[in-house]
Amino acid sequence: MKNIFKREPRAPLEYTKSLRLRAWILGVLIFLYTPLFILIAFSFNDSKRMIEWKGFTLKWYQKVFENDGIREALANSILIAIACTLVSVILGTLIGFVLWRFKFPMKGILESGLNLPIVVPEICMGVGVLMFFSKIHWPNDLPWPLNLAQITIAHITFAFPFVAVVVRARLENFNQELESAALDLGASQWRAFMDIIVPHMAPGIIAGALLAFTLSLDDFVITFFASGPGTVTFPIKVYSMVRFPNGGLINAASTIIIVLTIIATVIAMRLQEQPKKNT
Amino acid sequence: MQNWYENKRFFWGTMLAPTIWFVIFFVMPMALVWIYSFGENNGLIDVEITGTFKNYKHVFDRDVLQVLWQSIIMATIATLVCLVLAFPVAIAMTFADDKTKSWLLLLIMLPFWTNLLIRTYALISVMGAQGLINMGLLGIHNFLLGAGLDVGTFEPKQLLYNKTAIIIGLIYVHLPFMVLPLYAALDKLDRSLIEASLDLGAGHGETLFRIIVPLALPGIAAGIVITFIPAMGAYLTPDLLGGPNDLMIASLIERQFKRANDWPFGAALSFLLMYITLIFFALRSYFEAKGGKVSTGH
Numbered sequence: 072m073k074n075i076f077k078r079e080p081r082a083p084l085e086y087t088k089s090l091r092l093r094a095w096i097l098g099v100l101i102f103l104y105t106p107l108f109i110l111i112a113f114s115f116n117d118s119k120r121m122i123e124w125k126g127f128t129l130k131w132y133q134k135v136f137e138n139d140g141i142r143e144a145l146a147n148s149i150l151i152a153i154a155c156t157l158v159s160v161i162l163g164t165l166i167g168f169v170l171w172r173f174k175f176p177m178k179g180i181l182e183s184g185l186n187l188p189i190v191v192p193e194i195c196m197g198v199g200v201l202m203f204f205s206k207i208h209w210p211n212d213l214p215w216p217l218n219l220a221q222i223t224i225a226h227i228t229f230a231f232p233f234v235a236v237v238v239r240a241r242l243e244n245f246n247q248e249l250e251s252a253a254l255d256l257g258a259s260q261w262r263a264f265m266d267i268i269v270p271h272m273a274p275g276i277i278a279g280a281l282l283a284f285t286l287s288l289d290d291f292v293i294t295f296f297a298s299g300p301g302t303v304t305f306p307i308k309v310y311s312m313v314r315f316p317n318g319g320l321i322n323a324a325s326t327i328i329i330v331l332t333i334i335a336t337v338i339a340m341r342l343q344e345q346p347k348k349n350t
Numbered sequence: 351m352q353n354w355y356e357n358k359r360f361f362w363g364t365m366l367a368p369t370i371w372f373v374i375f376f377v378m379p380m381a382l383v384w385i386y387s388f389g390e391n392n393g394l395i396d397v398e399i400t401g402t403f404k405n406y407k408h409v410f411d412r413d414v415l416q417v418l419w420q421s422i423i424m425a426t427i428a429t430l431v432c433l434v435l436a437f438p439v440a441i442a443m444t445f446a447d448d449k450t451k452s453w454l455l456l457l458i459m460l461p462f463w464t465n466l467l468i469r470t471y472a473l474i475s476v477m478g479a480q481g482l483i484n485m486g487l488l489g490i491h492n493f494l495l496g497a498g499l500d501v502g503t504f505e506p507k508q509l510l511y512n513k514t515a516i517i518i519g520l521i522y523v524h525l526p527f528m529v530l531p532l533y534a535a536l537d538k539l540d541r542s543l544i545e546a547s548l549d550l551g552a553g554h555g556e557t558l559f560r561i562i563v564p565l566a567l568p569g570i571a572a573g574i575v576i577t578f579i580p581a582m583g584a585y586l587t588p589d590l591l592g593g594p595n596d597l598m599i600a601s602l603i604e605r606q607f608k609r610a611n612d613w614p615f616g617a618a619l620s621f622l623l624m625y626i627t628l629i630f631f632a633l634r635s636y637f638e639a640k641g642g643k644v645s646t647g648h
Contacts, residue, residue, distance in 0.1 A: 192583025
């Protein structure tokens with residue numbers, strides 16, 4: 072990092088050696104990261120007010136874990152995210168596979184239809200989910216954890232098309248002869264699927280799972296519309312806390328989520344880089 | 351690729367579950383919204399589907415049009431700023447060595463994966479009355495006071511709760527959306543064309559605008575669409591960073607469902623947003639097709 076601004080002779084296409092470009096990128100990164108660093112730094116600040124630094128403390132973290140509201144919201148969010156991930160991975164893998172493997176009537180419609188949950192603004196889907204559940208008179212007074220079902224269903228609906236995209240991209244470099252060989256050697260279609268194709272899709276499936284997990288953990292708008300009264304997820308809790316700031320509490324809770332996100336992102340990116348090295 | 355009827359059982363076994371899920375939990379809700387957009391309120395909770403276009407006419411009322419116009423303007427400014435900020439980053443990523451490339455990709459992706467609400471809150475902690483910027487200003491103020499200048503008492507600058515704050519928020523949140531498609535397009539670009547342009551005496555600027563930009567047009571179109579659509583439909587950013595009168599279309603939709611209780615109008619507004627989305631994606635495929643011709647034309 073220290074010689075980031077060092078001038079070196081450059082070939083025409085070595086744009087990364089241009090000083091102006093480096094300064095530009097540094098600026099963009101500062102813009103992206105300063106708010107996050109401030110947020111994290113102040114989760115360790117021993118003061119009720121944001122504005123002054125009064126020394127290092129872990130008390131906000133302790134308070135996060137003592138705060139029943141936040142704990143419940145976090146537990147709900149994680150439970151929803153796990154359920155969403157499991158179902159999305161199955162549905163997404165299956166449909167990603169079908170679109171790669173088969174020709175069938177109306178395939179184009181299904182294919183572009185599946186892109187809609189990815190591209191449509193969240194608010195539209197939120198409205199749809201709200202109307203749908205009220206129209207079918209979905210009971211609002213189910214006991215925990217069944218009261219999370221509405222949110223989970225909504226999350227699965229927008230998460231599994233993402234899984235399908237990732238899985239399908241992974242299948243593009245699959246050698247279909249491997250499947251034929253397994254079939255020739257007497258494996259049933261399902262056996263060949265589970266033993267040959269699924270292992271090949273595995274990095275895509277794991278990356279898709281992490282994507283589904285983060286998307287579910289991240290979602291506010293659709294959850295806001297899908298949730299019945301009294302069901303609180305982590306983003307909804309943070310939303311209510313942003314309105315009434317209370318020291319480093321949100322900062323600490325957010326930092327925990329940021330750390331979880333960083334871990335998931337790094338793992339997912341490692342996994343997606345893998346195929347390049349193999350081929 | 352196999353025809354579905356050559357392997358029927360396997361086809362249905364893999365295809366049925368996801369398709370049924372998609373139809374029940376996506377197609378049906380969206381169809382419901384569409385049908386409701388032709389309905390009328392009948393009493394407090396009942397909605398009667400009368401096939402009226404009243405809700406769509408309502409969109410052209412002055413106050414509603416103004417909100418729509420505001421959303422479009424703010425999303426457009428945010429998108430263009432993102433494009434300008436992101437293009438050099440994408441260029442650098444394209445021409446960097448593998449290690450730098452994957453670091454840059456990670457650095458751009460991390461905020462993209464971080465919770466939207468947390469990022470917006472982080473922005474508040476920089477721009478708020480007690481935020482970093484005002485702390486800096488206070489520091490300068492105190493320094494000037496200490497230097498014996500009469501600068502009066504310090505009033506924190508109100509940087510939040512206005513349209514500028516919303517636009518900055520939209521840029522902050524959507525910047526990674528712009529970098530990734532640009533990078534994907536630039537990475538595929540034939541480098542010998544750039545070298546040829548430089549060899550033949552064009553400067554870097556001329557090469558950028560006459561060679562790189564036209565060739566990267568599909569990526570630019572993708573980036574613009576991918577940034578503009580969520581920016582235009584953003585709910586959290588205007589809600590948390592804007593003032594009470596800085597409505598965007600999503601906040602207006604939300605009001606119809608929570609406070610105003612006019613579901614048919616809310617449904618019509620949602621579908622308006624859907625139509626805008628679809629138009630933009632159609633435009634994008636058009637540019638993709640057009641861009642494809644340019645790059646294979648040599």
